[in-house]
Amino acid sequence: MSTKTDIRSVSSHVGETVRIGCWVNNKRSSGKIQFLQLRDGTGYIQGVVVKSEVSEEIWNDAKSLTQESSLYVTGVIREEPRSKSGYEMTVTGIEVLHITEDYPITPKEHGVDFLMDHRHLWLRSTKQRAVMVVRAQIVRAVREFFDTRGFTLMDPPILTPSSAEGTTELFHIKYFDEDAYLTQSGQLYMEAAAMALGKVYSFGPTFRAEKSKTRRHLIEFWMIEPEMAFVELEESLEIQEQFVSYVVQSVLDNCRAELETLERDVSKLEQITGSFPRITYDEAIEFLNNNGFDVPWGEDFGAPHETAIANHYDKPVFITHYPAEIKAFYMKPDPNRPEVVLCADMIAPEGYGEIIGGSQRIDDPKLMEERFEQHNLTSDAYKWYMDLRKYGSVPHSGFGLGLERTVAWICGLDHVRETIPFPRMLYRLYP
Amino acid sequence: MSTKTDIRSVSSHVGETVRIGCWVNNKRSSGKIQFLQLRDGTGYIQGVVVKSEVSEEIWNDAKSLTQESSLYVTGVIREEPRSKSGYEMTVTGIEVLHITEDYPITPKEHGVDFLMDHRHLWLRSTKQRAVMVVRAQIVRAVREFFDTRGFTLMDPPILTPSSAEGTTELFHIKYFDEDAYLTQSGQLYMEAAAMALGKVYSFGPTFRAEKSKTRRHLIEFWMIEPEMAFVELEESLEIQEQFVSYVVQSVLDNCRAELETLERDVSKLEQITGSFPRITYDEAIEFLNNNGFDVPWGEDFGAPHETAIANHYDKPVFITHYPAEIKAFYMKPDPNRPEVVLCADMIAPEGYGEIIGGSQRIDDPKLMEERFEQHNLTSDAYKWYMDLRKYGSVPHSGFGLGLERTVAWICGLDHVRETIPFPRMLYRLYP
Numbered sequence A, B: 001m002s003t004k005t006d007i008r009s010v011s012s013h014v015g016e017t018v019r020i021g022c023w024v025n026n027k028r029s030s031g032k033i034q035f036l037q038l039r040d041g042t043g044y045i046q047g048v049v050v051k052s053e054v055s056e057e058i059w060n061d062a063k064s065l066t067q068e069s070s071l072y073v074t075g076v077i078r079e080e081p082r083s084k085s086g087y088e089m090t091v092t093g094i095e096v097l098h099i100t101e102d103y104p105i106t107p108k109e110h111g112v113d114f115l116m117d118h119r120h121l122w123l124r125s126t127k128q129r130a131v132m133v134v135r136a137q138i139v140r141a142v143r144e145f146f147d148t149r150g151f152t153l154m155d156p157p158i159l160t161p162s163s164a165e166g167t168t169e170l171f172h173i174k175y176f177d178e179d180a181y182l183t184q185s186g187q188l189y190m191e192a193a194a195m196a197l198g199k200v201y202s203f204g205p206t207f208r209a210e211k212s213k214t215r216r217h218l219i220e221f222w223m224i225e226p227e228m229a230f231v232e233l234e235e236s237l238e239i240q241e242q243f244v245s246y247v248v249q250s251v252l253d254n255c256r257a258e259l260e261t262l263e264r265d266v267s268k269l270e271q272i273t274g275s276f277p278r279i280t281y282d283e284a285i286e287f288l289n290n291n292g293f294d295v296p297w298g299e300d301f302g303a304p305h306e307t308a309i310a311n312h313y314d315k316p317v318f319i320t321h322y323p324a325e326i327k328a329f330y331m332k333p334d335p336n337r338p339e340v341v342l343c344a345d346m347i348a349p350e351g352y353g354e355i356i357g358g359s360q361r362i363d364d365p366k367l368m369e370e371r372f373e374q375h376n377l378t379s380d381a382y383k384w385y386m387d388l389r390k391y392g393s394v395p396h397s398g399f400g401l402g403l404e405r406t407v408a409w410i411c412g413l414d415h416v417r418e419t420i421p422f423p424r425m426l427y428r429l430y431p
């Protein structure tokens, strides 16, 4: 009798006969031995079929297997130092489930559009699987970090009556007789949640109807948005650097094989610990203008500016104290210099751009009312948000981390389209 | 110097002076002592202000505090067996942050509509906070269960080109020049993911544009959808009962105080372990017709039927082998009796209804093609789904658990509207 198991667990079955449901990733053969490269989603193992040791039926079944054919394979697990995984299977039985013909993705090169059209199959490839495993580990590490530090998960709504940051980049929905929009950020709701539960975080999909095609943008992407009552900017920055370090180290601890598959230079990731460098917006302007750029004070930074600054450091860098004019209405002005706000963007190294944006929020009810009038937010849809300053206002801070950019950075990918199972981009809604 | 801390951590600061950011939940006073009921989102503590031991300024500051006023309180933590939390603070300093006037939610009774209109403030109440803490613990337990059993998290898309189950209950979105819909279920995508990663699960928001108002329905709700390659119905049922037991026991282990706040009868939850009872659809029909109902074979069950069946058991009950006609097109017919399918619904006890629906999926390419034609799914939007049967089809099963119904059941709530921070219902899009 053989035990049903999966490939990730074969190390506990050395010397035993096991049965594994799997697919053929690849195959080679001499006249007397067939080597089946098998995958089951949890790992990879080579199955060795020796002609002189199996029945003719098994030998022929093995011969019939094509790329992506599915089967139950039975055999004995052996330690095999020459194999990458350290184990191999001597095949003693094959139950063919389905012979695949003309699998569209072959070992030859395919164009990106072709692969994206076949994303549902492309996910089976070794590299795409590795990205998905790293993504899942990042999600797990994010939640571990907050769950073990007194934060409570709160899910803000996806369907919102309106948004605080203009409606041009919002997806509109008819919600029965009302107008609704897909959320771009749960932050305002998370502020309400922080007043109720102290330290909270959200982790869900957000949407931006942006007609731009860059390697850093998706239409549908996931964000982590912590919000913390009684936390001011400096403490928030400390939490952010601990958080990002924790996530990166957790991937290094748990996904070595996947990072190797992705040919990621892990020495770059090993440096992501301790405190991160900080420069003010003013210092960033000075640095840029001393290094071939010409950016007047008051202008926002674009990708080339961020990359130039980030290239100066081995770790993510905080850029703090941006001009109030170019930042969101809810950011708290610096009491010593009200033209800048108590905010910070965290720029990833190696050209991956902004991964976190955050700030201390305005807690003064009067100032918040002024901002509401300046930004024409006086509609009833925001009435509840003003209540947060009217009833027990407290100093508080929060930030948002974009999951897909973080996955791209940690995996060392050129484009965010490979960081999510089914990317949604301009002109890309299928599959 | 006082250490900044939060209320959940006071047990490690007995005898020390600490500083806590908090709100006034309630207050009572004699002429010589004021008792401040303080909350900071992480817990509750009583702050005792003794007139003869503090300055006049502190005494008056304490007097000025109203319900939901915010402050930094400084004081010495003492063990206090008479207090519910076991600790009390002797207040030595008060820094008033904000005096709240006319807080709308008072200890008197309010109507549900009023509370829902003030959901952003209602979340601060002891009972609503308890529900949110239990919800967060359930989410954590769900992820722990799958993360530690070889499942990989995969996030299916929210924006989909079409849906497999008819478009009448779908929210439509103009996706640039295309038509898109909000997902009702990630299942089809999760099947693609399972063929790539073996065992996968998703956990995200789903949407149903249903014009019904019941205590079991939300427009926007969260679903957990595991999908497992090489797993047949029986093994899937075993995973489901282990999963639900794990989640319930994890709440019992971690949220005793919150369950007490909710006055939940925990003896009912303590029984949720081991294997769950199973009856077939046929047996359920017979039971119902012997107990005052009149349900012909072939009809689906409604809430009253589910409740009548569930009341017969102390644990969740599986109803298996429904007629193919009333179930989804992708469910695998029973090879011995093709008019029923290899499926199961899990019905929660105490009248909370169906919390899981699941099945083994059709893996035969020919049969799947027939179903596609019967259900008019031949559009290009489903081409990719047929590929899953065309290339390496394998036996596989999956299920979906509704988070909010599970929260309602575990918390013992009458209505799902209290199970999510900002519920979306018919005529309810605010706040």
Ligand SMILES: [Mg+2]
Pocket: A301, A345, A354
């Ligand atoms: Mg920026």
Ligand SMILES: [Mg+2]
Pocket: B301, B345, B354
């Ligand atoms: Mg049902």
